[in-house]
Amino acid sequence: MSTKVELRHGIYRDSVVLMQVSQAVAACRGVTAAIVAMATPLNIEIYERLGFDPEAVAAASPNDLLVAVRAEDDAIAAATAELERQLAPSPTSRTDGFGSPPAPRTLASALRHGGSLALISVPGQHAFVEAMDAIQAGVSVMLFSDNVPIEQEIVLKDEAACHEVLVMGPDCGTAVVGGLGLGFANALRPGPVGMVAASGTGAQEVTCLLDAEGVGVTAVLGVGGRDLSAAVGGRSTLAAMRVLDEHRATEFIAVLSKPPDPKVAEAVRAAAQRLSTPSLVSFVGMGQGDLTAATAQILAALGRTPTAPPEWRPPYERGPRAGFIRGLFSGGTLCDEAMAIAAERLGPIASNTPLQPAWVLGADLHASGHLMIDFGDDRLTAGRPHPMIDQSLRLERIAQEASDPACAVLLLDVVLGYGAHRDPASELAPAIAAARERAQRGGHDLAVVVSLVGSLSDPQGRDATAETLAAAGASVHLSNAAAARTAVNLVEGAGR
């Protein structure tokens, strides 16, 4: 009688394959016992009950494949051959990429099936080639990719002008085209407003405030955060304004950006004067208007009287308290707007994306006074999901702030819509309740203010989300500016 016992490393096969191998080998002539299985302690027990030598597998780890065959002396070779044949990988071809035939593998082949817009989200260093292919094929591009060099952005936008198409981006996270949300986008009703935006969450905020007033959009065309810089010169903004001006269903054009380069701002305002469609150019930032005020201007231009954006109050509210605001944001523009509002009344706001260079936060992202962090900043999202999807970093920080007696108000944004977390309130509400409880145990009262960006039709449920957060003790505001002012009101004049 001969025995073959072996531990093989790095070989994995499916359960049924292993059972079939064991059965096939056991069925060979002259074989009296066979087992082929992962070497877990339970399978080692079975091996021992079959009469195999425990010493032979003394060094086994559960990650090893245990192969054991006992057969008549003249049958062991054939049994071993059968074992190897059975264990050989199937000849099925190996996969080497996304998609499988006949799905298109290049933009060029995809465009042979038609299409008028290419959404590109490959890593930044490869985006230029893909975007150029699409532009030269005569389709507009939404460039979700970030880290595209500015020189390449300029070349792409010039090429797009030659082909009379539009480049949205790079780093364009939000767009609505033909009623379809692309990237992070809310479920918006169709309506008369066409928006050109150099700010993703800014566009989401304004369109959701409009949605709350029953006003919908024809399109939201993102242009990328650098488009209104001196170098890029507003190339896509100006092109998008022209596109919307020619679009019959667009009755009003809104252009939205953080404060741009002064000369570019002048050019954009001049271009707006030349449009045949009524328009509003709104640059949001310190000393400028806020997003809610811009929304009110759009509504007024459409002949509507704006009403106060919805708010949801917590069961118990207390008045002003001493301490500092700690703003934890996922949307860059929302963070900027809140900082601008707070800084006008409270002075310096420390941040990783500060309004003034002197207010920059250290690498540990901590400060003793007022601070606001944009967790969506590129430096904090390298290799991790955007905080609109994965809230873990922010949840950790909420718990930390609750333990700091200097923290009087937590200011948070919550962005709903397609692409965002499927149910942010399910994680945030318990974190808010726990933070308030922890603060209370520490002897201080922690207020929580939430800026909620969402439309009535968003898949997460705008009102249900707001009610859940309010029930956890947060004051919830559909207007980011109102949320920021509420936070400021709670601490104003009580600096330490």
Add this chain to the structure above:
Amino acid sequence: MSQTQLLPAWASTAVGELLRGRGQDATVLGSTRVASYLSVPEPGSSTPVIALLSEQAVRLPIAVTVAGTLPEAGSTVRIGDGLIVAHDHAWRPVRWWDPRPHLVAGDLLRHGPELLEVLKDEPPCLLGLSLADALSVAGALAAGDVGPALAVIGLGPGLTPAGDDVVAGALAVLSLCGGLDDAVRDSIRLHAATHTTALSAALVAAAGRGQVIPQAAAVLAALATRGPSGPLRAAVAELFRVGATSGHDLCAGMAGILARSVSAEAFRSIGGACTGSPR
């Protein structure tokens, strides 16, 4: 790095912490046609194993789906600083998914017993744990008794032994419904670390955090939203197509917890119709 090709990847948020952490070398424990499993040495990391998968593979909760050639067993892969770097490829996640389904626990528990009704109509799975055994293991876990679960960890020949799949299904539902005691979770996690394959131990640990494969999440979503039985049966059928026995065993573990509201008589009659018993 200058010769390294950078490719896109889709990653589970369950491995986000590992990917964004400081770079560390991981060893490829083993590979199949559609997957490579990497052992992560960092003590206290969120998962001891990370799976690199091709598009065809079942999307494990601790996985990164990648383009390009998968690394071979025994090779070293560097993970961290936002990248996965193999010999001649590097992957950067460009999309993420959350493996923990977002469900209302009350809805899931209210409609949960229907899963057992659907399972009863399915032909028995001859190769995994019997339904009676699975229900028994899950029922004990629901009552806080880890003994039967520990007894089946590592039971089965494959990379994710059948016993582990049952325990994972039960743990996931307990976690999602807020009924998983920390001591129970830790006890099973520690036992699995030494009594089953590293991949399976990592999947059991993920289940303890409520993280499951999309096919299992779809079954739970169909239950929680309680549409007509069609979507639930379709979701169960899809789950059964996962692996040789894994889908069935996961489903049985989930059903075992969700059947808690079924009467004792019904529970016994279902169990009595099946054969076999756990070790």
